[in-house]
Amino acid sequence: MRRKVYTRDYILKSAYELVEKEGFGNFTARNVAKKMGVSTQPIYLEFENMQDLKDTLIDEIFTELKQKVFAQEHTGNKLVDVCINYIDFSQKKPKLFISLFIDESGGGKKMYDVSYQYFKEVVKEDPTYKDLPADFIEALHDGTWITITGVASLMASGFITPNRQQIVEIIQHSIDGILEINKQK
Structure with a gap:
């Protein structure tokens, strides 16, 4: 019997x-x-089919992002750290970032959905956010997603060049503002 030369992993690596x-x-x-x-x-x-390959590839990439990129610590605040890591990823691999998180023909909605699930896990692990009701968590996710995607996109295009401290402040102001607005509702 012939041995398979082109394995699933090899195809995924090439994709x-x-x-x-x-x-x-x-x-x-x-x-x-x-x-x-x-x-x-x-x-x-x-x-x-190609959709199966694409879905499998996106799942593999997100697993790698969770383990190697999003888990890095910078500030001690898991939510802020995830946001920083997302922005850092956009700067290190801009084409892949756009393909996964911006381009709807790419990861788009699927990446948004898996990112939201991951976001909920991170928030529940952090004592600062763990007791928030589901609607607060959703608002926090959507608000920070908009903020960090905006920062990442503007940085990738060269329109802004904030330093790390400025990025942390932008993220923290966004988080604080979202929580305050939701408290008032």
């Missing part, structure tokens, strides 16, 4: 490299296969 370099705009079986130097057949032997 990742393609998305990291070109985004999801060129995410086709033909382009992934070209990256691997083969026909499209190995892709369809391992994945049901």
